[in-house]
Amino acid sequence: MKLIDQGVKRIMEECKLRARDAGLSFDDESLEYIVTNQDMLELAPRSMIPTLYDYWVNDIRIIMEKEKYKLYPTNPYETVINTRPPISFYNDNNPDWLNVMIFYHVLAHIDFFHNNVFFKNTWTDDFLGRARADKRLIARLRSEHGRWVDYVIEFARGIDNICGYYRELSTATEGRTSAWSRRMDFYFDVFLQKIKKAPHHEYLQNMKRYNELSRETPSIGESLFFSEVKTSYPEFDSLYERSVLKAEKWPSDLIEYLLQNSPFLNKEENKWMKSVLTIVRETALYFEPQRRDQIFNEGWASYWHERLYLKDDRISGHEVDFALVHAKVTSLPKIGINPYAIGMRLIDYVGGLAEKGRISYDYQRTRNIEKRKLFDQRTGKGTEFLFKLREEHCDFTLVNTYLDQEFVNRHGLFTVEKVLKPDKRAWQYIVKSRKAEDYKQMIIDSLWHPPHIVVDEGRSDEAWLYLVHRDEGKPLVASFIANTLLGAEFLWGGGVRLETTDMHFEKRGEGTEPYLVKKRLMYSMKDKKLERREL
Amino acid sequence: MRRPPPMGLPRQDVPPRSISETPYYIQLKTLEEILERDKRREEDGFPRKIRLGRLIRPGTVGKDKIILVPTTVEEKFYHTEIPTSGQGGDQDGGGDSARGEATGGTGSEKEGDILGEESVHGEGQEGQGAGSGSVEGHDITSNAYDLGKILTEKFKLPNLKDKGKKRSFTRYVYDLTDKNRGFGQFLDKKATLRRIIQTNLALGRIPDVARIDPSKFLVDPRDKVYRILSREKDYESQAMVFFIRDYSASMSGPPTEIVTSQHLMIYSWLAYQYENRVVSRFVLHDDTAREVPDFWSYYNLSIAGGTFIAEAYALVNRIIKTESLAKDYNIYVFHGTDGDDRNNEGEEALEQLDIMLAKVNRLGITLVNSRGGTAMEGYLERSKILATRRKLIRLSVLREDAAETAIIEGIKDMVSEK
Incomplete structure (x- = not known):
């Protein structure tokens, strides 16, 4: 891994000037490294953060990725991480014309990181530096407490996906979003x-x-x-x-609740564990916005690399090469979802709507299909609207607000059902629906949405911690409950109960339609033994 | 599990790049260290976490690769889809159908149009017939030995006490390995020259070893060393393992995963126990049975019609009989199923079992089913065969969400002498 040479850096700096002229905004400083595929394999399990704390699960993933690479070699062009300054990694075999395209792609990601409100809590943070300090602290704790540090990391990571991301975000954005x-x-x-x-x-x-x-x-x-x-x-x-x-003072999430209230963690001899929990929680919080912005962020980067590259005079002669790479990245697959493709097209679509003044009450009130087709107020504000869009939306709000029937029709989108035909001994792929609401729901179902699990303080005491999982129409992965509760029991220092909903379909008889059965269940973990009963 | 997606451009279609030095910031643990750490977890009162994953590269038979890698899952509270009753499909292979995950697509087709079909048989090995039954040409052979070693040593699977002794079978091959002076089939020039020099030194015909003149050598016909044909003992494989897998529609998903995992482990363990002198045969069955040529097909072919267990046992019995395997091998049969059987009474299956148990060293049946009360459990129970012939037949019942430790415990049950 080494810094790019001055020649390539010069190309990048020129890309920055052109991107700024187009309206993208980012800091002057950025760091670019040349890496090999092998470096990428080793960085990927660490979420591309070279200074992330050591943990054995990441080591296992690296071993696995290396073996996988022998079977399925991959060669990613680049990766960019949301640090201050932003760091991007480039494959060591990219030609210069390709780097121009990639630089635009990276600059659009950086613009997104720096301006999208869902990343607000990362704006003033040098995560790379913080991660380095955390790594050192964990290494020191490991020298004092040995493998128990890894147990604490493991148990904390078991509940780090239910971190209070939105609560932290609302604290940070208060005053900005509410006039009240x-x-x-x-x-x-x-x-x-x-x-x-x-x-x-x-x-x-x-x-x-x-x-x-x-x-x-x-x-x-x-x-x-x-x-x-x-x-x-x-x-x-x-x-x-x-x-x-x-x-x-009210804790945002389970880890914070444990930090404040766990009788076990607050014992003098166990207080070191709280630093580990804090590191795990803050690392998880840092990555939360990235999990919620894949379609939009990748779409944004693809939209801009296309716009800026085609205007760049330095790449003349490589238009066909560009078209090939761009198509591979952003084409809509016959079957499947490509976040780059959907995101880029949706942004382009919304920009077009704004340009024609269709994001307005007047347009919504127009029912006549021919009038709708011809509706064009020539506002000249398409790009301006897109910059506002990039500030305020995440994947869910973007898809939920703007993915409509017109968009679905324009790109010939549909949902696909995979059905097993035992008599033919084959899976059949069938066009299920061309309705926008179905397509939208299918995309929304694929987005990151951790379960909503909170502490019920009224029913918790020193002996038992009581967790409640709100029913959102999906059950928890049953086979993961035991080990996750085992970790929570360790961190609480007493029994842990989890109230959740089990659901499955049952048939009343042969030939009848299955109906949904829901049962409220309670799992109890005490002395490393799991019990399950219906409520 | 979901890591934050790296923001970048994906690329899949280019050849692999060169491998660099390990960067300074990575402190990788070795597999040994990781396994050692995993062992310590039990001592500390926590369940083990390392599992053995498999990576399979699809390809033509003989060029496939199965690579074993350590893997682990970070358990968290995650949402999952509501299980639908249609999953697994109709057990009789009739009109009902299972549904896979929904996704998106693009094109001009109408709702209800079929976009395409994909065979559940992976790469389509239909019609290739039974081959040698070994896994030659697959990298799994070398890996399986290592996995067997790990299983035996780390997971405390039993060592076979009489490995390599019980009914060991040797055969002879002939090769040019013996040496003979004076005559033979193949002149060993190096050995011959060595003898000529010895003779000439003894006769005093080489006064100066630094200046040898070969044209002055006296050659005795007995100095000529030949290689001749000789009878060589060749150790034949000592264990023959039949793996039988139910790949009927009802086996879709976790049951198949568990059975294939367990069978891979058993294969590896036997490969280690018999020092690789194991021959494997693979049989798949739904309502009919067929032999497939290699582990790759055995592992990959999936989900077909209904279930008729007796067919599979009958096929194994036929193979044992026609190839006279019983006199040459220790025969092990491992069968993985969910216990559904077209014939609830199981007369045919029990009849075939009776024939099989006269020939095999051990039959291990893995039943993966969380519901209980299956047809197979019923007729095995009624026949009392599990109790009366315990030395020969074992049944291991696993839940559909069985962890790796339970799978290994199942192997212990099936192979132990107790």
Whole structure:
């Protein structure tokens, strides 16, 4: 692994100038390394972070990847990581014309990392440096506590996917996304309704009074309103402050709950484990936005590498080479989902809608199909809208908001069902639906969505930690429950219960349609023994 | 499990690149260290985590590769799809059908159009017939020995006490390995020259060893050394293993995975126990049985019609009889199924079992089923064959979510002498 030479760096810097002119924004500094396929194999299990802490599971993955490589050699062009400065890795055999395309691709990723609000918690963080410090700390702890450090890493990683990503994000973006203050929320949602149990008319009077004051004096309307509140309810301020304090102390997720409340971790001799848990949690949180932005981020990078490359005069003569590589990366497969292809086309589609003024009430109100086809307000704001889109959306919101029937029709998309035909001894691939809602649901089902599992404090005590899994229409992987609870038991230092929902289809008889059966279950792990019972 | 996706451009279609030095930042553990660590987990009161994974490179028969790699799963709370009752399909191979995962696609076809078909038989080995029954040409042979060693040593599988002794079979081959002076089939020039020099030195015809003149040599006809044909003992394979796998529709998914994993381990363990002198035969059955030429086909061919167990046993009995295998080999038969059988009473299967048990050293049946009360369990139970002929037949019942440790325990049950 070595830095790119000055000649290639010069190409990159020129790409930066052109990308900036087109509207992308990123820091001046960036680091580019040339790597071999072998380097890539060794970095991939570490999420491409060279300084990530050592852990035996990653070693196993590297051994496996190397064997796999012997059978299925792969040769990725590049990878970029969300660090400060951003680091990108390039394959050592890329020709210069290809590097121009790849640089544009990488710059669009960096622009996405730096501007998409779902990455906000990574904006001020030098993750590479932090990871190096974490790696050193874990190495030191390992020299003191041996393999027990790896057990703690393992058990913490067992629950690191249910980290409180959105809670952390909402704290970071507060004020930016909400025009409504927390004090207002507390007054109207909690104080009046839950504490004072104010009658309906009083609630409406308060609302009316607030609206009056904020209309008359918009800048100080809220403070005037609360000075009036103080005369009616002198206790309001102290109750509000207490609630803020409680909310700030309330743990975001299971690992944080354990850090604050586990009797085992808070014993003097076990306090070192808390550093390990914190490292695992923060590492998981750092990667969360990347998991939720694959379609959009890859689509964004592909959209821009195409736009910028085709305008770049330095690559004339390589248009056909480019077309071939670009098609391999971004073509829609006959069967399957390619996030690069869907993302790029969806962004292009939304840009087109904005350019023609179709993201508007007027367009939505137009029912006539011919008028819809001809609807074009020539706003000239397509690209501007895309930059706003890239700031505010993740995969789910992008797909859920903009993937519609027109998009599905334009690209001939459909959902495919794979059906086993025993008489033919073959799998058949059948076009199942061309409806946008079905296609959208299929994409949404494939997105990252960890289960919602929280601590029920009312039913937890020192002897038992009580976890509740909210039913979201999908069961948990049953074979993973035992070992995950075993880890949680270790970290809590007592028994752990998990309330969840088991679901399966049953038939009433031959030839009848299967119906869904749901059962609320409780798993209990105590002294490394698992019990399961229906609730 | 899902790692954060690296942001980058994928590429699949280019040849492998050169291999570089291991970078400074990677401190890889060796497989031995990793296995040693895994052993320590049990001592610390936690279940083992290392599993043995297989990577298979599809290709033509004889050029396939099966590579064994250590693997592990990081268990977490993950969502999964709701199991549908249609999965596994109709056991009689009739009109019902199982459904795989939904995905997307693009094109001009209409809803309900069939985009294409993919054989459940992988690369389509149909019609190739039974071959040598060995796994020659597959890398698995060398790997299997190592896996067997690991299984025996690390997972404490039993060592066969009488390996290489019981009914050992030797045969002779003839080769030009003996030496003879004066006459023979093939002149050994080096040995002949050595003898001529010895003779001439003794006769004093070589006064200066630094300046030898070969034209002055006196050659005695008895100095000529020949190689002649000689009878050589050749150790023949001592174990013949029949692997029988139910690949009916109901075996789809985890049951097949468990059976193939377990059979690979048994094969490896035997390869180690018999120092690679093991011949394997592979039989697949649904409602009919057929022999496939190699482990690759055995491992890859999947999901077909209904189930009729007696067919498979009858085929094995036929092979044993027509090839007179019983006098030459220690025969082991391992059968993996989910216990469904077209004939609930199992008369035909029991009849074939009776014939088989007269010839084999051990029949191990793995039944992968979480529901219990299957047809096969029923008739084996009623016949009391498991108790009365315990030395010869063993049944191991595994759940569909059985972990590797349970699979290995199953092997211990099936191969132990107790």
